[in-house]
Amino acid sequence: MNFTKIFALSLLMLFTVSSCDEALDINTNPLVASAADPNVVLPFVFVQYSNRHVTELGTRMMDVPQHFSACFNSPRGGNTSSFLTGNTWNMFYTQVLGNLVLVEEDAIEAGASSNNINAIAKVLKALSFFELSSIWESVPFTEALDGATFPSPQFDDQETVFRGSVALLDEAMALIDAIPDASVNVSSGDLIYGGDMSLWRRYANSLKIRILMMIRNRDTSVDSQLSAAFSQPVIDDNTQAALVRYFDTPAESNAYNRLVEAFFGIGNETQGVYAPGEPLYDLLSEAEDPRLATLTVDPDGNGSPGNGTFLPFGAGAGAVISENVIRNDVPHILMLPSEISFYRAELTLQGVLSGDAQSAFDTGMAQILSFWGGQIPGARVGISTGAIDAFIGGLPSLASLGQANALTTVHEQLYLESFLRPIVAWNTVRRTKVPALDPPPGTTISTILKRFNYPPNEVASNPNTPANDPTDTPMWFEN
């Protein structure tokens, strides 16, 4: 029986599918890693943080502090959509903090040679928690990022988060001060300072000052901490600015411009997608501030289209944000020295710091004017040193304005200084109330937006999520 033999052979072949267990032990993905070097995790953190920040908060809510006149899908009218809130929350907690906590744990395990990495992770954690609380007020901090112990993290109040962030920054600076000679090289993973830890220390200290200024709005007992911080190195030159660089290459470019090109066409000056908000435009134009020409283009002098309003179609309809700003390689700005200089002026005016408020103010003015006037990487429009000096020289002295007006002037400059940094700008107007912003037309709330609602995913999965306050409810730091 030939066929019987064939059949028996076939059966045999079918059964020689090696041993069952061996054949089943194939459940390991060949295209992933079980561990990763911080020099490849940190780039993800930096770029994901930055790109989501620019696209989600930047292009959507620059009209909340009214730096832009109107943004698409903006929460300016009081309604913070589940996508805006969900995407932002997800970026901070799972993509940025979720990775940072693993980087931090590895660095702690590696010991002092990884102090630099540990410090960078802590600074970025502090930045993230500070921004999260700036957006939502109460957010998980003490119980966050440890699902095994805290599957449903408690939400901490803003004071706890802010003070905790300051503590993280102190830890980071202590780690930087204790970096041994033989350290892990983080130059590739550090997209901001290329591994220069002295600059990270300046940034950490400056960020600490930014947070303390917010706490101080409610509790002046942090004045001594502020004094101490100002005695330490801060970012005091535009070359030390904390920036995430973008490039004029297709998939490495800043999203402000990519949005214009992807959905409208080449160039914001032609398309008029982003127009300056009235308060920004008016402050700059009334002062004949040379920054106006670096930030906006307005050939027919029609000014801002108005609060909450887009430009109508057609060239010359009104002022637009210039292509010196809306361009592929404009950096994502985390912090500039001018912010710290203006804080110094503010605190000096209020007697917290000793020294010369005018000098700090002038320094801040020179820093921000020269930043937009040429020192920003890839600047297309310049302001000459002479023009900067002449403008600053032409401003009335703070002393001549009296204490209250001098403070307002500093706050106005902080407002202008925070351009293109939606969270900083929003914090500034909520903290200083300068300039006084009217709610946009058609709003459902009584003031400008004061907070986001919690994202539906967190509400649904975390029973400890507090009830949403109306989005015009001021936060703890707002006096």
Next chain:
Amino acid sequence: MRILFTLMIFLGFCTSAMYAQRTVTGTVLDPAGEALIGANVLVQGTDVGTITEIDGSFSIGVPAGSSILVISYTGFETQEVDVSTRSQIDITLNEGELLDEIVVTALGIEKEAKSLGYGIDQIDGDELTRARSDNVINALQGKVTGVSITNTSGNLGASSKILIRGATSLSGNNDPLFVIDGIPMNNDQIASNSRIAGSRDFGSGASVINPDDVESMSILKGAAATALYGARAAAGAVIITTKRGTSSKSGNAQVSINSSYRLDDLFVVPDYQQDYAQGSLSKYDSSAIGFDWGPRNVGQQVSALPVTGQPGALTRVEDNGIKDFFKTGFSAINNFAISDGNEKMDYRVSLGALNQTGILPGASLDRYNVSLNAGVTHSPMLKSRFGIQFIKTDSEGTGASGANDPNIISVASFSSTVDPAVYDPWIDEAGNQINAATPTSNNPLWIRNENRNERDDSRVLANMSLTFTPLDRLAFTAKVGYDFDNDNRLITNRKGTAQRIDGDFRIDKFNNTQVNTDIIGTYSMDVSDDFSVAALAGFNYNKREFEREGLTATSLLVPELFAPGNAEQTVPNRAFSEQVLFGAYGSLDFTYKDYLTVTVTGRNDWSSTLPANNRSYFYPSVSTAFVFTDALGLDGSGPLSYGKLRASYAEVGNDTGPYQLDFNFFPITTATGQYGLNVNFPFAGRLAFSKGNTVPPENLLPERQKSYEVGADLDFFDYRLGVDFSYFRTENVNQILALPIPQTTGFGSLLTNVGQVNTTGFEFTIDATPIRTKNLTWNTTINFSKADTKVAELAEGVDRVLLASAFNSVQVVAVAGGGFELLGIPFLRDTISGRPIINPNDGTRLAGETRTFGSVLPDFTMGFVNNVTIGPVSIGATVDWRQGGIIRSSSVEALQGSGLVTETLINREGTFLDTEGVIDNGDGTFRDNDVPLVSSQAFWGSLNDNSIAEAYIFDATFVKLREIAVTYSFPQSIINKTFFSNLSVGLEARNVALLYSKVPHIDPEASLFGAGADGFGVERASVPSTRSLGVNIRATF
């Protein structure tokens, strides 16, 4: 390929091999002496068979050595007739005590329908080719109980979502298993883009089957029916059996040809308004195409007409020109088959060709199926069969849907004042785009003609089996099957495309492979005269492998050069997965006196995707069938001719996808941003890795589905009226789900066993033959299916789980205590009157808190099938009714918000008062709205303010006249004078009419997500669906 096909047809006519065999002719009649059309006549012990003609006649070549003919017909007793001494016989069949219907069950095992303890539907191949759909799955629409099939778009080759007995799984296991000739095949629908942003539906895996090759399709609905297949058929199974070789009546090779030619046009045309021109705030704007809020169109002169920019008078273009822009699609469906068979061997070779051009300009699809199905009886003890199908599909110009993609052309892209002829030409000699409405918008003909959406797919489905029968009642079968799919896609945006101005392209290639082996032993034994046992034991090995490589390239130098070196930025991608499943299974059928059957099955699976300590799992089933009419000795003299009760209980275990168990860091190529504004790695030369977002499970268990079913088959009045009823309930527990956890833990989800989904429903078929005379037969069938999906529990503290996310704040979610529902932002409403609350500042409606709007799944579906045979003419019609479920339509949103449709004509001039609304007086009372909006444009434009979804959520109920087919079969008196043995011509129409719908302007069946995701209930800029009308000719000789 077309030339080859023509050649094959030509050769087919030349082929009529002659074999010396004895011919037996005769007639099959019912007891009243009426001819029985379509009765089966089979030479016993062979695959040689034929069916009777319209006059009941047949002619069959009986191979030497055979002498018994088996004559069978549904509803009649099967008869065996000895023809060893006769060449002409007349047979009268007795109306049936025995319903000898044989159906194909799990593992391809044929069983008598009366012995089955679960519901099953079987559709003959003829039904599938009567009004041919290009997707064999669609041909089931309206014809089978318990099955809902949704066409997702009007793209050529688009996928269809099939659900059997509703949705039962949170983890996406809602697709039935497709099995062809005993071998599982993939019905995956793999998206190249996001499923919501510029989604291209390139079809799903099972849609490649050639309907002409299908002998029958069995729909196994309950878990008891699919128990032997195990986990993969937890959502039901579609068992396809392909045609085998048979000889012609004269015993020669049989050639059959089936050709259809079909025209496709738009199924639904929006109710466009023609009174107002494009523009805004009553001001004409030549650039505002698809935005008809301009002035009243009285044929006034304008300085610049749209697109051309020339001065001239505005015209009104009927239906906004979409009937001109969308072409008349043309389909040629041809099939040629040759087959033969005798007691030693049988084979059938089939060549099918589907050549289509779509309604979208530039869309085409060509599919060629070559198949061979053959068997050899080597000896009485050993048989072998093998089959191979090679299927080549090439498509071009697949339309994009969703948003954020310049290639999307929807019904809202057209204005009442623009004749689409102005878009031609779309390109100048230098290769620049011309005749676009504005420099920043695209000429739709540029999009259609210059941007490519191509797919080149090769599929091989092969199977081989050996059956060894050492003893009369003992048999062993070994089957090996192989399913290989190689899919190559190229999606391009030519340089100069607005929104993709620098040009880009994407190459996406993947191989999807499945190897399946079954070894099955069967033994049957008569314990006594009344009691018999049939036993089956088997072993299954299944391996699936998926490999994908591709490239995304942006910013091209040379416009039409799709090479990586021509792009400034390229991002390659690669994916791989494999999984293995071993299964051991067995079943025992106990039959008492031919009227009581109890079937017990068990299967143990070992899966590579589960933790080693939980990878082995067992699940049983038991089912019983009781033919009480036989048990009680009812002779059919009363109204009840036949009655069967059935009941079953089954459990099914299920594994999960590969690589879910470990914590890993993933190499990342993209940092995501809003609006798809992503950046890529390497970024500044840096690589990027990120942790996964899912916490791996600690001790994952297999999913488990329990299901119960009871039912009855009843036939009355000599089988003139049949009722088939089933009630079922499935409980899906331990669902393996990436459960959303607070993102504040640093992770988005935790893979775990969680939740329970209960699906309860019933279905019935009423099948009646009110008229059956010699010249007129009318058969009518109503099938009704209802399945309620209830999410009995999710994890503690979790109210809902996302199933699919779309734009504009709508999500499809599973709601604890609810079903699969649409989540979105409603209007803020006065809780007492229910009327929307108006913003007193501007007259717009305010937004409420996000809530669910109801189930996206239908309440019930119903099919109404009629077949009338009048002499040589038969007429068939199918009506398909879907009741309930909701859909959110962004096409309607765009049509209304842009003032394109007639309802936006109300109060066009002046202000617009939203009379439905109320205004909050601030003291707990409300007054009728008295704050007008500045214009109707402002009203329609404000309905989606703050991402409000409510205005565009509709009841998705519809009634469609799904198909009509009229066939004329030439009578034998004419045929006999030709060399044909059968010849018929027909008219066929599909998607004939939308008889009822609550969704304005569009086909309510459209879906954004395609068949690959559980995203029901969302439509966005779908490619319009089509209506088809065609002619058909089929011949056998």
